[in-house]
Amino acid sequence: MKVTIVGAGAVGASCAEYVAIKNFASEVVLLDIKEGYAEGKAMDLMQTATLNGFDTKISGSTNDYSKTANSDIAVITSGIPRKPGMTREELIGINAGIVKEVSANLIKHSPDVTLIVVSNPMDTMTYLVHKTTGLPKNKIIGMGGALDSARFKYRLSEALECPPSDVDGMVIGGHSDTGMVPLTRLATRNSVPVSAFLDTDRLDQVSEDTKVGGATLTKLLGTSAWYAPGAAVSGLVQAIACDQKKMFPCSALLEGEFGLSDLCIGVPVILGKNGIEKIVEIELNDAEKNKMKESAEGVKKTNGLLDV
Numbered sequence: 326m327k328v329t330i331v332g333a334g335a336v337g338a339s340c341a342e343y344v345a346i347k348n349f350a351s352e353v354v355l356l357d358i359k360e361g362y363a364e365g366k367a368m369d370l371m372q373t374a375t376l377n378g379f380d381t382k383i384s385g386s387t388n389d390y391s392k393t394a395n396s397d398i399a400v401i402t403s404g405i406p407r408k409p410g411m412t413r414e415e416l417i418g419i420n421a422g423i424v425k426e427v428s429a430n431l432i433k434h435s436p437d438v439t440l441i442v443v444s445n446p447m448d449t450m451t452y453l454v455h456k457t458t459g460l461p462k463n464k465i466i467g468m469g470g471a472l473d474s475a476r477f478k479y480r481l482s483e484a485l486e487c488p489p490s491d492v493d494g495m496v497i498g499g500h501s502d503t504g505m506v507p508l509t510r511l512a513t514r515n516s517v518p519v520s521a522f523l524d525t526d527r528l529d530q531v532s533e534d535t536k537v538g539g540a541t542l543t544k545l546l547g548t549s550a551w552y553a554p555g556a557a558v559s560g561l562v563q564a565i566a567c568d569q570k571k572m573f574p575c576s577a578l579l580e581g582e583f584g585l586s587d588l589c590i591g592v593p594v595i596l597g598k599n600g601i602e603k604i605v606e607i608e609l610n611d612a613e614k615n616k617m618k619e620s621a622e623g624v625k626k627t628n629g630l631l632d633v
């Protein structure tokens with residue numbers, strides 16, 4: 326199993342580390358445009374192999390895509406992150422060109438690759454990859470909802486004063502400060518609806534904190550987050566690599582599902598060896614449907630800025 330990660334920055338390197346530690350991939354190639362950077366990160370990570378007990382071979386490449394040939398899965402984390410006060414959407418001008426070029430280069434050397442798009446604005450970057458590559462729709466996956474759901478569960482565990490492992494929950498919709506749709510109605514603590522423990526005001530607060538999860542960290546860190554993003558991507562990579570048939574909310578091309586079409590947005594999907602094996606059309610109530618519709622309008626507005 327060969328995994329390539331383009332962009333050896335904060336998220337790319339974190340993802341490489343989690344993939345390696347989980348020890349399911351034979352090879353991880355890190356590629357970056359910055360001279361020597363991916364090689365340096367790869368060497369540093371390889372020197373953790375005996376410490377962390379993994380056998381995955383991690384190598385680096387400065388923009389030489391021949392090193393990525395025959396990758397099964399490739400992750401795109403190349404591009405700029407936001408600074409405090411910015412939205413993800415403001416990154417489109419620089420990141421669209423990078424994502425278009427990187428995806429074309431990856432596919433040239435690995436025509437059967439499954440792509441996971443991380444660069445922001447992620448839903449629009451995922452749509453761009455659909456529009457500009459010939460890859461089938463099941464092989465293009467945007468990562469956002471897995472991260473947003475992890476943050477939702479963290480915020481719920483804070484409110485419930487319980488360990489995060491007691492909590493289950495999911496965030497669908499666009500990966501943006503206003504577009505996320507945390508499904509509080511379906512969230513549970515060990516199968517008990519969270520509404521049995523928390524009142525509406527507290528649940529609304531959890532939702533709001535979840536939606537601005539990325540912005541909150543960007544303000545604290547001066548750049549956007551990487552540990553939870555890297556871990557979330559590694560979960561998607563593992564589900565595909567190990568054919569786990571696990572369900573995650575991912576940005577997928579919709580063609581009528583949830584009453585939406587011609588966009589990529591976060592919805593529950595089953596991930597296995599064929600990438601997106603199924604979009605799971607869960608029943609939403611009217612309020613959730615309206616939030617999804619508004620979220621989709623926001624994503625489409627950003628998509629309208631693309632030159633495709």
Ligand SMILES: NC(=O)C1=CN([C@@H]2O[C@H](COP(=O)(O)OP(=O)(O)OC[C@H]3O[C@@H](n4cnc5c(N)ncnc54)[C@H](O)[C@@H]3O)[C@@H](O)[C@H]2O)C=CC1
Nearest residue numbers: 332334335336357358403404405406443444445447468554
């Ligand atoms: N979808 C999500 O949930 C998340 C998305 N992100 C996004 O991921 C992206 C990366 O974030 P960070 O790793 O924090 O940024 P970073 O600046 O640490 O790393 C980005 C790397 O991309 C490289 N790069 C730029 N152009 C390239 C090209 N043409 N080819 C190869 N490499 C290139 C840079 O040299 C740099 O090393 C950002 O757009 C950020 O907004 C970050 C966190 C979560």
Ligand SMILES: O=C([O-])CC(=O)C(=O)O
Nearest residue numbers: 407413445539540549550
């Ligand atoms: O907030 C950002 O810009 C990066 C990101 O997508 C996240 O951490 O959710």
